[in-house]
Amino acid sequence: MKYGSTSAPIQLARGQAMSSVKPWRPDEPAATIHAEGAWLQGAFISKIFYGIIIVLSWQCLSLLWRQTTRSNYKTKMSFLAIVFAIFSFSTLHSGYDMKAIQLGFVENRNFPGGPSAYATLSRSDTPGNIACILMQWLCDALLIWRFVMIYRGCVAPMWLLAATPITVYLGSIVIGILFTIKKLTSGSGVRRT
Numbered sequence: 001m002k003y004g005s006t007s008a009p010i011q012l013a014r015g016q017a018m019s020s021v022k023p024w025r026p027d028e029p030a031a032t033i034h035a036e037g038a039w040l041q042g043a044f045i046s047k048i049f050y051g052i053i054i055v056l057s058w059q060c061l062s063l064l065w066r067q068t069t070r071s072n073y074k075t076k077m078s079f080l081a082i083v084f085a086i087f088s089f090s091t092l093h094s095g096y097d098m099k100a101i102q103l104g105f106v107e108n109r110n111f112p113g114g115p116s117a118y119a120t121l122s123r124s125d126t127p128g129n130i131a132c133i134l135m136q137w138l139c140d141a142l143l144i145w146r147f148v149m150i151y152r153g154c155v156a157p158m159w160l161l162a163a164t165p166i167t168v169y170l171g172s173i174v175i176g177i178l179f180t181i182k183k184l185t186s187g188s189g190v191r192r193t
Contacts, residue, residue: 028114036105036115043101050094057087082138089135096128126183133176140169 026033060083068076103124104115111118119125144165151161 026114032114032116039116039119040101040105043097046097047094050090053087053090057083057090061087082142086135086138089131089138092131093128093135096125096131100125100128123183126180129183130180133180137169137173137176140172144169 028036061080064076064080064083068080100119100122103122104111104118108118109115144162147165148158148162152158154161
């Protein structure tokens with residue numbers, strides 16, 4: 001066989017694939033392998049939810065576009081912008097998440113401590129995390145707006161009704177900012193190569 005041919009390793013792997021000995025298993029404790037497997041499976045599940053965001057964004061954008069007239073142009077355009085921003089932030093988060101997984105499991109798999117240690121010390125997913133936080137703030141603001149629209153005719157004062165959701169929203173903003181600062185300033189970071 002030629003040097004660099006991929007068929008020799010494949011034939012070797014086929015020959016040993018059915019043996020009870022697992023020569024390809026990493027030399028890691030079972031708990032580490034379980035944790036990394038759960039992390040990888042969680043990443044796959046998150047892509048299912050990204051698919052749901054794609055479908056819902058398309059449905060919202062097409063419905064809002066069809067309902068746009070000259071009389072409601074400003075309102076519908078603001079909603080179109082919000083839906084597009086949510087979709088864009090979600091896409092950025094998903095893309096950076098996939099790149100972080102590739103960096104941890106493929107390109108830096110021999111990092112001391114494995115992919116989990118790489119993910120903890122790396123800042124490669126920080127832009128994706130920021131996009132996710134911004135997306136969450138937009139979604140929460142939209143929910144508060146809906147809350148106000150639903151309860152605007154209520155007998156109780158609006159400030160009293162909206163105090164709890166707005167307080168939780170402001171807390172979410174504070175926690176998002178603190179998380180971002182912590183992620184940017186913690187550890188030494190790992191350089192992307």
